[in-house]
Amino acid sequence: MGCAAPVIPPPTGRGRARVPGPRERAGDAFFRRALAVAASLILLVALALAWQLASASRQTWTSLGPAFLWRTGWNPVDDSFGALPFLYGTAVTSALAMLIALPLGVGSAIFLTELAPRRAAQALSFAVELLAAVPSVILGLMGVFLLVPAVRAVEPPLSRALGFLPLFRGAPYGVGLLSAGLILAVMILPYITAISREVLLTVPRPLKEGMHALGATRWEVVRGVCLPYARTGIAGAAFLALGRALGETMAVTMVIGNAPTISASLFSPAYTMSAVIANELAEAAGDAHLSALIAVGLTLFALTVVINGLARLLIYRLENRS
Amino acid sequence: MNPIMNQDPAAPSSTPAPAPPPRAAAKPVALSVRDLRAGYAGGAAVLKGVSLDISERRVTAIIGPSGCGKSTLIRCLNRLHEALPGAFCDGQIMLGGRSVLDWDPVLLRREVGMVFQRPNPFPTMNIFDNVAAGLTLNGERDRAKIAERVESSLRRAALWDEVKDKLKSPGTGLSGGQQQRLCIARALAVEPRVLLMDEPCSALDPVATARIEELLLEIKETLTVVIVTHNMQQAARVSEYTAFMLSGELVEFGPTQGLFTKPADKRTEDYVTGRFG
Ligand SMILES: Nc1ncnc2c1ncn2[C@@H]1O[C@H](COP(=O)(O)OP(=O)(O)O)[C@@H](O)[C@H]1O
Ligand SMILES: [Mg+2]
Numbered sequence: 001m002g003c004a005a006p007v008i009p010p011p012t013g014r015g016r017a018r019v020p021g022p023r024e025r026a027g028d029a030f031f032r033r034a035l036a037v038a039a040s041l042i043l044l045v046a047l048a049l050a051w052q053l054a055s056a057s058r059q060t061w062t063s064l065g066p067a068f069l070w071r072t073g074w075n076p077v078d079d080s081f082g083a084l085p086f087l088y089g090t091a092v093t094s095a096l097a098m099l100i101a102l103p104l105g106v107g108s109a110i111f112l113t114e115l116a117p118r119r120a121a122q123a124l125s126f127a128v129e130l131l132a133a134v135p136s137v138i139l140g141l142m143g144v145f146l147l148v149p150a151v152r153a154v155e156p157p158l159s160r161a162l163g164f165l166p167l168f169r170g171a172p173y174g175v176g177l178l179s180a181g182l183i184l185a186v187m188i189l190p191y192i193t194a195i196s197r198e199v200l201l202t203v204p205r206p207l208k209e210g211m212h213a214l215g216a217t218r219w220e221v222v223r224g225v226c227l228p229y230a231r232t233g234i235a236g237a238a239f240l241a242l243g244r245a246l247g248e249t250m251a252v253t254m255v256i257g258n259a260p261t262i263s264a265s266l267f268s269p270a271y272t273m274s275a276v277i278a279n280e281l282a283e284a285a286g287d288a289h290l291s292a293l294i295a296v297g298l299t300l301f302a303l304t305v306v307i308n309g310l311a312r313l314l315i316y317r318l319e320n321r322s
Numbered sequence: 323m324n325p326i327m328n329q330d331p332a333a334p335s336s337t338p339a340p341a342p343p344p345r346a347a348a349k350p351v352a353l354s355v356r357d358l359r360a361g362y363a364g365g366a367a368v369l370k371g372v373s374l375d376i377s378e379r380r381v382t383a384i385i386g387p388s389g390c391g392k393s394t395l396i397r398c399l400n401r402l403h404e405a406l407p408g409a410f411c412d413g414q415i416m417l418g419g420r421s422v423l424d425w426d427p428v429l430l431r432r433e434v435g436m437v438f439q440r441p442n443p444f445p446t447m448n449i450f451d452n453v454a455a456g457l458t459l460n461g462e463r464d465r466a467k468i469a470e471r472v473e474s475s476l477r478r479a480a481l482w483d484e485v486k487d488k489l490k491s492p493g494t495g496l497s498g499g500q501q502q503r504l505c506i507a508r509a510l511a512v513e514p515r516v517l518l519m520d521e522p523c524s525a526l527d528p529v530a531t532a533r534i535e536e537l538l539l540e541i542k543e544t545l546t547v548v549i550v551t552h553n554m555q556q557a558a559r560v561s562e563y564t565a566f567m568l569s570g571e572l573v574e575f576g577p578t579q580g581l582f583t584k585p586a587d588k589r590t591e592d593y594v595t596g597r598f599g
Contacts, residue, residue, distance in 0.1 A: 118407055209402060210442040210505070214456035214512055215432035224455065228446035 050301065057295035059287060068295055074260040074276075076285050081292035083299055085260040089177065089270035090300070093252060094245040096181025096266070097188055102238055104185075105192025110222055112193070113200040125197065132190035140254035143183040148174040148255055151182070155267050170265035175257035178266040183251050188241035195240065199233030200226055232318045239311030243304055249274040273300040352378040352516055352546040353399060353434075356414040360391075360398050363408020368394050370570040371413070376516070376563075381538060381547040383561035383578065385554060387593070391570045392550040393439075396518045399548065400434040401427045417516070432460065435514035439521045441501035443493035443508075450489040452504055456512035471511055479507035480537045499530025503537070510541065517541070519549040523556065535560050554594055558582055566590045 020028070054061075060068055060081065071082025108128070112121045152174030162168040203226045211221045227234070249272075257269020258279060273296050284290040353376040361367040368391045376382050384392045397403040398411050401422060415422045422430055443452050453472045462468055472489075476482040481503040485496070493504050502522055509517060523531040538547060538560050551557050557564050558578060565575040566587075574581060574590040585591040 204442075206438055206440060206442040207444060209405075210438065210444065210508075211455070212402060212405060213400060213431055213436035213438075214459060214508065215428050215430075216456075216459050217428055220459055224459075225444060225446075228444075231446075 050298075053294055053298040053301060057291050057298050059291035060295040063288075068292070069299065072262060076280070076289045076292075079286070079288045081288070081295075083273070083292075083296050085262050086271055086273040086276050086296055087299070088262045089180075089256065089272040090246055090274070090303075092177050092266075092270070093180040093184055093256070093272060094242060096177065097184035097245045098238065098242055100181070100185035101189045101192055101241065105189050105237070105241075106196050106227075106234060108189075108193045109196035109200055110226070112197050114218060114222055114226065125194075128190045128193050128197075131186075132194060136187060136248060136251040137254075139183060139187060140251035143179060143251055143255040147182060148179050151176075151179045159267070166264040167266050170263070170267040172267060173257060173269055175255055176265075176267050176269045177256065180252045180256040180270070180272070181266070183255055184245045184248060187248060187251060188245050191241045191244060192237050195237035196230070196234050199230040199237070202233075203229045232315050235314050235318060236311065239307060239314070243307055243311075246304055246307065247274055247300065249278050253278055273297075273303075350378045351375045352417070353548075354414075354416045355395075355399075356416075358395070358398060358411065358413035358415065360394055360403060360411035360413075361409070362406065368570050369398070369411075372567070372570075372572045374565055374572055374575050376546060376548055378546050379542060379544070380563060381542050381549060381561040382563045382565065383557035384548065384550045384565045384567060385552070385557050385593075386567035386573075388552065390567045392567055393520050395567070396436075396520055396548055396550055399516070399518055400431050400436055401425075402431075402436065432456070432512050433514055434516045434518060435509035435512060437502070437505050437509055437517065437519045437522045440525050441498060441505050443496075443501050443504050445492070445494045447493060448490045449485050449493045449496070449504060452493040453507050453511050455508060460512065472507075475507040475511040476504075478510050478537070478541055479503045480533060480540075481507055497530070499526050499533060502526060502530070502534060506534070506537070514545065516546045516548065519547065521550050521552060524552065531556070554582070566593060568593075 064071065064081065068081065068083055069087065070084050072084045073080040073082050074085060075081075108124075112125055112128075116124065152172050155168075155172035155174070155178070159168050159170070159172070207225050207229065208221050211225045216224060252272055253275040256272060256275060258271050258275060259269040260271045260276070261268065263270070277293050277297055277300075280289070281293055284293060355375070356373045358369050358372045359367045360369040372391075372395060384395065386392055394403060399415060399422070403409050403411055405427075417425070417430070417433065425433075444455060447455065450469075450472055453475050454468050457468050457471055462471075473482060473486075476485065481500060484500060485504075493501065496504060502525075506517075506522075523534055526534070535556065538549070541547070549557075549560065561578045563576065564578040564581045566573045566581065566585075566589075568589055574585060574587045576586075581590065582594050585594060591597075
């Protein structure tokens, strides 16, 4: 893209200015080509991946067509496959996680940058980054031993209070969409917090002071100046987190119950796309099963590409609006 | 809490114990400053006991070499200084017979507006919303009243004719001088009693500077202006009173005419005649 012309100092009277010699120019050209190859390699890998997934799942697509995406039965024993329960599980758990983690993460970032004393902010920021580094299987263990029992205990009162909504009806298993959504929220929270914090730190002090000088409270400065200024970055953080939530496998598998059903209740066990691939790939019974699992993988791949595209589009729009 | 303490009991320079009584106070006093000391995190005091009275509905200029504490002084007046982590200030500043420390900083800043060195319009707001920002903070919801106040503020800032057809376009699209006048309009819209200006023309070309000086002459009819400037001609043109500061101390303060033509202090004379340093 727009590569600037090298800035060569104009030759001074003595002709001492350095002009790149032929060898240097050859090195430059080599370097440029090497980088171009490296960059196209990335694209090539992505395309090869898509092609591989598509060809390995051809059996499913030829026998079922796009109907695979909205069929509900998943029974490898009688070769009946439909991806809808996994799409549903992935969508609901990710949405739930975003609903919880986005306000919490942005709120924490505001607290860390605008309100917390500097010492406390440093310590907390460190803790947030530590949380991001916890392996997901460890979080899954925490989910199994702490979260699931807690959710099981909370579900009956929740059901009594909000049971008029189908979302909060049903037997309290503990494992299910609610637990999976919560554990995903814990996993993406540090991303949203850490990135939002970085972005909020870039809000220029003169802008904040300009708002303060008008007699704004701290909250009004955050709302009037900081958040609008940082919205693009925060949107980026949200989509990055969503991408992670969609693909997260281990911790979700451990707490979601792994049942390919669709239920309006957040209490019921479910399954996600990544979880079913991880659980069944190793023991896939036959070609049809294997092909169906890879078809699920291709769907997930396509979904993340679309989400990323939407993220780019959104960020592009936001950037052009201001 | 507000860090109001002096961390520097033994300031390097020996200030005369009782602050010299300020001499310029013919008019009613808008702001009175007594023995103001202030500084930044981990450093010695930058202001070493400054006292002066700012007359109501007059322009008071603060001049002095870079780094002498002019910005620090006026940022104490609207308590923006103490918002910096670790910054401290003590002494007394009275606004309308009340110490500014007794004011809620939010309310104080609605009485004491500020224009900064670099124009800082809010980049995510259009021209109209920039001017209306302070009003909506005040809880004004009446659209017609806001529109009226936006127009009158832009007129007072001599910007209305240039922007009246593009109120919905971003404020950052204006020229530097227009942006600064937009910031003046934004400050005026809140109807402050005092307007603090920290080198408002230092980032502007001579034409834009002249426009701002013109509008200063108009707005001082109704409000008190404190303007920091490194430009002595500007101080001479726009102000009735001038304060000369040097390394955190107020060296001389009096009617502008006298200070420039018959400075009482040798250091003032050296500075205004350009023989400084
Ligand atoms: N944010 C800050 N942190 C630490 N020191 C500062 C800060 N701002 C200003 N200072 C110091 O305070 C002194 C006075 O600064 P300032 O009031 O900005 O001077 P002026 O406006 O007269 O140029 C300078 O020596 C400067 O280095
Ligand atoms: Mg300054």
